[in-house]
Amino acid sequence: MEYNFRAIEKKWQQQWKESHAYKVSNDSPKPKCYVLDMFPYPSGAGLHVGHPLGYIATDIYSRYKRLKGFNVLHPMGYDAFGLPAEQYALETGQHPAVTTTQNIKAFREQLDNIGFCYDWDREVNTSDPSYYKWTQWIFLQLFESWYNRINAKAEPISTLTAIFEQEGNSRHACPGDRQRTFTAAEWKNYSEKEQREVLMQYRLAFLDYAEVNWCAALGTVLANDEVINGVSERGGFPVVKKKMRQWFLRITEYADRLLTGLETVNFSDAMKEMQRNWIGKSQGAEVTFSVKGSDHTIEVYTTRPDTIFGVDFVVIAPEHELIQQITSAEQKAEIEKYLEYVQSRSERERMADVKQITGCFTGAYAINPLNGHEIPVWTAEYVLAGYGTGAVMAVPCGDQRDFSFARHFNIPITNIIGDAFNGEEANPTKDAKLQNSGFLDGMDMKPAMDAVIDKLEEMKIGKRQINFKMRDAGFSRQRYWGEPFPIVFKDGIAYPLDEKDLPLELPHVDQYKPGEEGEGPLANITDWVNVAPDVKRETNTMPGYAGSSWYFLRYMDPHNSTTFADRKATDYWNQVDVYVGGTEHAVGHLLYSRMWTKALYDLGHIGFDEPFKSLINQGMIGGSSRLVYRIRGTQQFVSHGLKDQYETDPLHVDVNIVDGLELDMEAFKKWKADYAEATFILEDGKYICGVLLEKMSKRLFNTVNPNDLVNKFGADTFRMYEMFLGPVEQSKPWDTKGIEGVHRFLKKLWRLFADENKGLIVTNDAATPEELKILHKTINKIDGDTSSFSYNTAVSQFMICVNELATMKCNKRAVLEPVLILLTPYAPHFAEELWHLLGNTTSILDAAYPVYDESFTKESTFNYPIAVNGKTRTEMGLPLDADNSALEKEVLASEVVQKWLDGKQPKKVIIVKGRMINVVI
RNA sequence: GCCCAGAUGGCGGAAUUGGUAGACGCGCUAGACUCAAAAUCUUGUUUCGGCAACGGAGUGCAGGUUCGAUUCCUGUUCUGGGCACCA
Structure with missing residues (x-):
């Protein structure tokens, strides 16, 4: 009886399918466990061996938790909207829905081959109208909400209009337009159009005209995280700034909660750090500088108010509206020329040459409010309009960029940190004593920060200010293959579709070219766009991350047609316990889904505000x-x-x-x-x-298809080998050759159960102490390693166990059966087959996990390494219960130690019980 | 430039509340079985010296703390990832 993995795997996959072995109920007395993979984009290229790494890891974990008595949700689906399908459609004319369906079928076959325990009844597909109906519904929730900063949560827009009617917006500054203020009376006098324009400035999903990353080659706008070094991530096409009307999500309102929420989740430090950097919270001050000889003032943002006496010039962004107003007559021409130059610079160029210093003097002088010094006002492209106030105070002695700028344009430098500044480069220290700094003289920099802000606040020319680097998220794509917005425009005002009209289905098109003005292909379908004579549909579609921002919720209740997921289901499954996926989604996907979760929580639709309790990043x-x-x-x-x-x-x-x-x-x-x-x-x-x-890539002919390996060695071998390669989180090279070792291991284990000629050879004899010892050592190790995702060392332990049992010629049921259960998460087909050969009639998938019993592994003696001066010289088997003086005596008497002592007396003998003994001479 | 992670045999990797470095596997080596091959089993495999016993060196590099350091500290080099005129 040979290990015929092909027949075995086919048989059990069929059997499990027929018996709905992986069906998961939302109603169970067992504790729940939610294990999630980042769902794939079903590309035409199919899976290579790098893709299933994370899927195998979660599959093992899910099966392990099931054996441990949990009700485990382990679903899979497809992130099916996306650019490649549309690009392919442009090239071949095949409808994206058709190619996507084909690709999904191919993916599914590859996945099934590996023997995953997904509950396929819960499969989601983001491009399916029954799914994106709820993506659209959540979008409308965001559209109909605003962020109440006082309550620190999202609320329905109706609470905002109620406030406006009572008190205008005095207590709720307008996030979209900081300057905008109005009273209750003014609000009531606004026309409907005016009111809706105001509300748009508050909505969590809102329209704005904004400079976006326009990629002409892709005919689309890209998110910041989709632009790399000024070119598109996909395709590497140039990206330029263009003003367009776009949908945005007001994720910036959640910046602080996205930051503090990180403290409640179990992500790697690197991952948290990346998100923190992306959010980019900084604390500082806004300071008002008046402009000499005019009524204008310049607001600057600084994180180093303590250095205010070292300000030698002020720089405002080229896009800053003040430039036109303060530029002197003499500098007018010069400034015009510079602004023209900046305009001609694409984002890419501005990023490419960071070394080049450019700028232009405006002719205006600002007055330092604390010492009255007149300092020149410059404009330079390194100051960005979108961050802080769009103006900075430059302190050359403390900031290298300011220093270089001052050097380049021969602006005199004030030193406020004495010896800490060497005149050759800036010193950004926070630990110097201030000099040349008026009332701050002699003060340490850190306390000076608060002192300056207090002073500025007292003088009413400045205040504490927290800024975020993060911007609101662009949410429109000029594309066909995405969710249509459930929005119509009447007289240019956006109105939501009624909930009962969802889903707004994607209409069929025959061609995928962009519209005339760069709008999406939907703009070309005039009878779809024009709902009524003065009512037009939105022609943009939602971006790729729309569907993936909430899919983990849909898995909980995938067939619900009255809500995105029943509250009972979301309460039961709650947070994802373990989420596994690649680092490439570290920032975008995770921040967006965290924000959607928080919004849904604020609005009372779910009961938790962080989606993923812990996250594991698989290596490439x-x-x-x-x-x-x-x-x-x-x-x-x-x-x-x-x-x-x-x-x-x-x-x-x-x-x-x-x-x-x-x-x-x-x-x-x-x-x-x-x-x-x-x-x-x-x-x-x-x-x-x-x-x-x-990199693994078709172009380099180094991709390996899992199907080939499953054919040759079986799914169980393939699963174990992927895990055996090394820690899940670590990146490592693929080596097909090594798989044979794992395959040999399974065959060796098989031979403990069955002989080629004699068939099953398992006996019911009682196990010896040695056999029980290796069994329980293995139980302990596998249990621990499996629960901590240390699958590479778990596979090693299986090998050690089998090597030892083979040496002992152990064919005993009492030992082999528990090993089989331990192995089930790793090699489910193999385990189930032998489980049944042993005469069991129920499935091993629900067997009772073996329990470690320490008494079988306890030793009475320990083989102590004996070191002399820290170097191991010999080993001695000594009783563990002996006291130190007895051990010392025996060790010193030993031949080897005597040799090293060479007649001398030892200075000291260090005995660490159960570890080692060191003789110091 | 800044931030984070890492560096261990020919290869993937194992071992860190400081206690036998190199588990397990690949590859390689020698052998058994076989007409032969496959499969399987056995042997050795960090490196240097030595027939061996044994001894020297050894976890990127240079120091330090310690009876003892892959593990802790300081400096440094390299690799990978992230961020990048962010005030």
Whole structure:
């Protein structure tokens, strides 16, 4: 009876499907556990071995928790809206819905092959109208809400209009327009249009004209995190600034809660740090500088108010409206020229040359409010209009950028930190004593910060101010393959669709070209756009992260047609206990879904305000490319070891036709027509390839399809090998060769149960103490490692256990059966097959997890390493219950220690019970 | 430039409240079985010296603390990731 993994895996996958073994109920007396994978975008390329790493990890965890008596939710679905499907549609004319369906089918087959325990009845697909109905519904919730800063939560817009009618907006500053104030009487006098325009400035989902990252090549606007170094993340096309009417989510209102919420979740420090950096909270002050000879004032934002006596100039952003008003007549032409130059600079250029210092003097002078000094006002592109107040006070002795600027334009530098400033570079210290600083002289910088702000507040020319780097999130795409907005415009005012009219389905189009003004393809369907003579639909669609911002909630109650998820279901499943996915979503997806969760919580739709209790970031699996060396100008290929004797060009070769390092030469000739005539120079009769570690990518011929490995070794081997590679969080290179070791392990374990000729050889004999010892050591190790996602060491322990049992020739049910249960999360088909061969009639998926009993692993003696001066010299088996003086006596008497003592007396003997003994001479 | 993480055999990696460095696997080595191959089993495998016993060195590099450091501290180099005119 051989280990016939193909038949076994097929049989049990079928059986589990028929018995609905993975069906999960929302109604269970068991404790719940929610284990989630970041759902994939179903690309046409399919899965390679890097993708399932996280899925296998969560699958093992889910099965483990189930064995431990939990009701485990472990769902899977598809993030199916997205650019590639649409790009593909543009190229081939195939409808994205069609290609997406095909891709999903292919993904599903690959996933099923690996034997995951997903409850497929709960599958979600973000492009399915029954799903995006609720994406649209949540969008309307955001549209119909505002953020009440006093209560620190989102509230329905009706509470805001009630406030306006009572007291205007005096206590609720307008987040979209800081200057805007009105009284209750004024509010009531506004026309409907005016009122709705005001409300738009408060809504959590709102329209605004804003400069956005316009990518002409993609015909779309990109989020900040989709633009890398001024080019689009996808495709690498240039991105420029363009003013467009866009939907936004007012995520900035949640900045503080997104920050403090991090303290309540279990993410890695690196992940939290990335989110903190993205949110970018800074504490400082706003200071008003008056402009000499005019009524204008300049508001600057600074995080270092303590350095205010070191201000040598003020810089305002080129986009700042004040520029036109304060520029002197003499500088007018110069400024115009500079502004024109800045206008011509794309974001990309401004980012590319960070070393280049540019700027222009406005001719105006500001007055330092604390010492009355007149200082020049400059404009420079390094100051951004969108951050803080769009103006900075420059302190060259303390800020390198200001220092370089002052040097470049010959602006005199004031030193306020004495010896701490060397005149050659700025010193951004916070630990110096202030000099040259009026009433701050002699003060330490840190307390001076508060002293300055107090003074400014007293003088009514400044105040404490907290700023965030984070901007509101752009929520429109000029694209077809996304959720349509449930919005119509009447007279240019946005109105929501009625809830009963959801979902607003994506209409069919025959072509995917952008609209005339760069709008999405929907703009071309005039009878869809024009609902009534003066009523038009929104033609943008939602971005990729819309559907993924709440999908974890839909899994809880996926077929509900009256709400996005029943409150009973969300209360039961609550937060995701473990979320596993790649770091690439560290900032975007996680922040958006955290914000949506908080908004839904504020509005009373769910009972928790952080979606993911803990997060594990799986490492990337790198590709291990194989290279062949072609002698230049020939079709002759030379083996790696001999290549230096020739002039060669390295070429990538498909890793699937290389066994370890040895090239399959016949397969190589067939691989590409170019190589049909290839000849080889061999070493030891073999062609040995070179190795290069790089990204796993089709282009580099280093991708490995899980299907091939499952075919060759079985899903159980594949699952265990992926885990055996190393810690889940760590990035590591793929090496197909190593899988054989894991496969051997499973076969070896199989042979403890069954013999090729005799069949099942398991006995009911009682286990020996040695057998029980290894069993319980294994139970302890596997239990601990599995619960902590340390699967690589768990697989090692299985191997150690099987090696020992094989040496003992142990075929006893009392030992093997518990091992089988331990193995179930890792190799479920294998375990279930043998479980049934042992005569069990129920499924091993619900077996009782073995319990560790320490009494079987207790030792009475310990093999102490005996060190002399810290260096291990020998080992001695000594009783664990002996007292120190007895141990010392025995150790000193030993031959080896005597040899090292060489007649001398030891200075000291250090005994760590159960660890080691060190003799100091 | 700033922030974070890391650096251990030929390779993936194991071991940190400071206590036998290199578990487990791959690869390689020698052997058994076989006409042969596959499969399986056995042997060795950090490195240097030595037939061996044994001894020297050894966790990126340089120091330090300690009876004892892969683990803690200081400095430094390199690699990976993130952020980047953010005031």
